[in-house]
Amino acid sequence: MKESLLKMLACPTCGQGLAVEGPPPSPEGEILEGRLICPAGHAYPIRAGVPRFVSDDAYVDNFSFEWKLHCRTQMDTCESKVSEEDFRRKTGLLPDQVRGKRILDVGCGMGRFLDVVARWGGEVVGIDLSYAVDAAFVNLGRGAGVHVVQADVFSLPFQEGCFDIIYSIGVLHHTPDCRAAFLRLPRLLVGGGHVCVWVYGRYNxxxxxxxxxxxxxxxxxxxxxxxxxxxxxxxxxxxxxxxxxxxxxxxxxxxxxxxxxxxxxxxxxxxxSPKYQSKHTYPEVFSWFREAGLRQLMLYEPPVAVRGTRDWQSPSQPSEAPGSGH
Ligand SMILES: C[S@@+](CC[C@H](N)C(=O)[O-])C[C@H]1O[C@@H](n2cnc3c(N)ncnc32)[C@H](O)[C@@H]1O
Ligand SMILES: [Zn+2]
Structure with a gap:
């Protein structure tokens, strides 16, 4: 874990900021072991370079198994850029929209899209409930601008209004409640920020x-x-x-x-293998975006890929104005 992640983190229990305790960082600046603690005393371990906001991999042990075996199978190489093409088709995002931005990958798996976003010059945080985070940390976690966190989408350890872009590709339909998981995301966006999701379709x-x-x-x-x-x-x-x-x-x-x-x-x-797998339609996913107050809805690769934008002024972010940010 890099110290620069601290400014984005918030205690998932009480919402206050977190401080690090433990041995000094490694020569490359990575905190490999220690713990994060908030002023109220809620503590979370850092193990093998990854802050852990969950005690285990709950209902996603199949993904821990899958990503351990296939820790690099889908990673782009010099010859093949399949994950990059996939990312473009499912989010509609281009390198210029990502460069210099702060981005959250919800359900990063072994990190194939963290790799794309980091190559495009974004600062990206990948979270996942499974032990895929260990593969993601080995693959990319020491790279500039990449952070890896083990956390649950239902209890995200971040400050409100922290990210310019949030994307989640092939993840929310593997939670017990896809809509509820989606609704956890928009409050983490800055005004004018985008959220992009891709979920399974219910068309066949x-x-x-x-x-x-x-x-x-x-x-x-x-x-x-x-x-x-x-x-x-x-x-x-x-x-x-x-x-x-x-x-x-x-x-x-x-x-x-x-x-x-x-x-x-x-x-x-x-x-x-996944315990949960739900399928959805465009009208259903649109209704979640509208419920969250997101606008400028765009459709991308079928079955269901949608992008929406948070208003500059929204109830939980009253003083946000165009041009502000980090
Ligand atoms: C099909 S994989 C997709 C991984 C990655 N987005 C990709 O496309 O390569 C789904 C991922 O969602 C993660 N996941 C499922 N439920 C989650 C939750 N409640 N919080 C965080 N991640 C979750 C799983 O652990 C798994 O790594
Ligand atoms: Zn706390």
């Missing part, structure tokens, strides 16, 4: 029905066994590409149709 009703039936079984299987079963997606992919029968099979027993076989296994596990 047959596929949703069959996959929900399968998930009633798969979410109860031991993770290692389920992960082995996901290797079936490697040969099935070729069968599923046959016109007619392939289309039917895709609806009866959905698998990831990613071209790369490692991504296919990962994405199939990512579909069948």
């Amino acid at each position: 009703k047959l596929q949703s029905f069959t996959s929900d039936c399968w998930r009633a079984i798969t979410t109860r299987l031991p993770k290692r066994f389920l992960y082995s079963l996901c290797y079936l997606s490697v040969p099935l992919y070729y069968l599923y590409r046959i016109p007619g029968i392939g289309h039917l099979l895709r609806n009866l027993f959905p698998i990831s149709m990613q071209k790369r076989r490692t991504w296919r296994v990962l994405d199939t596990f990512d579909w069948y």
Whole structure:
């Protein structure tokens, strides 16, 4: 953890600022062990370079397992920029809009989008409930402008009005209440700041029905066994590409149709293992944005990718004015 993160943090229990206690930072300026403490005495450990605002990975142990195994699978390389393209399509954000901005990645996993945003010159904080944060810290946490925090979206440890941009890609539908999780985000935005979310769509009703039936079984299987079963997606992919029968099979027993076989296994596990998985429509997600007072709603890659902007003047930020910020 870098000391520069402190100015963004707030105690999730009482909202006051936090101070660090413990050994001095490493030569590169990283606080690897210690604790954060607020004036009321609420304390949170820093372990292996990551501040921990949760005691364990609660209902996302499947993601701790997944991101430990696939800690770099989806990371961009010199030859391939798939995560960067994905980020552009799902948020509509461009490098110029990110450069010099303070950004929150809600549910960062192993950090593939932290990598994109840091390359584009943003200062980015990634939070995740799972132990994926350990992979994210190893991958990127020591890099300039990247912070990694283990926290729950329902109890975020940040000052109000702290971020210029908040994005959450493929995360909120894995919480027990997608709308409630979304509504935790806008208060953390500065006036004029943007929030971008991408969630699963509820448009293919047959596929949703069959996959929900399968998930009633798969979410109860031991993770290692389920992960082995996901290797079936490697040969099935070729069968599923046959016109007619392939289309039917895709609806009866959905698998990831990613071209790369490692991504296919990962994405199939990512579909069948999470305890919570909800699906949504554009009108439903729009209604959450309106409920939060966000405006200038923009649509991006289907199924459901939406961006909205916080007003300059809003009830919890009465003195905010254009041009203010950090
Ligand atoms: C499908 S992964 C997406 C990760 C990353 N956004 C990406 O696209 O590579 C969903 C992530 O959401 C995280 N998550 C689920 N519930 C959460 C919660 N309540 N608070 C924070 N993160 C959560 C999981 O731990 C997991 O890493
Ligand atoms: Zn406190």
